[in-house]
Amino acid sequence: MKNEIILKLNRQLASGIQDEAVVVYALTLIRKLSEVVHATKTYPVLRFYADWAGYKLGYYAPIGECFKPHFDTINIGGLHHVTDSRPNSKVLFQKGSDRSFYETQIRKEIAVQKWDATMDLIAAARKKIFGAATSLENPSP
DSSP, rough: HHHHHHHHHHHHHHHHOOOOOHHHHHHHHHHHHHTTTTOTTHHHHHHHHHHHHOOOTTTTTTHHHHHHHHHTTTTTTTTOOEEEEEEEOOGGOOOOTOHHHHHHHHHHHHHHHHHHHHHHHHHHHHHHHHHHHSSSSSSSO
């Protein structure tokens, strides 16, 4: 196989390079020869151009179609937005915002005050019913 490739390559180079098709054919033969003699890593630039010449437009389209949902998800080739539209901490300091830290603190204080008032009412009613001694430690005689 090696000798056949060398023979074809010598014939092609001896007849001259007239057009792009001859260059592609020669590079394809060189690529085959480098694979047969295991020299693909020895001449990486030559390998690159041989691969490039052998590439057919649309050759990888079926493989690319498998990854299309992923490409669409990460927006490859689409419009990229650089502004961050997620909420940030500014909203925590805007007065009047229902998510602001200030408003939350006020709501907590109001809730505590209402709780205290409710507990005072319950404790006052208990004092009326059971008298002054409402604790288990000091029971009334």
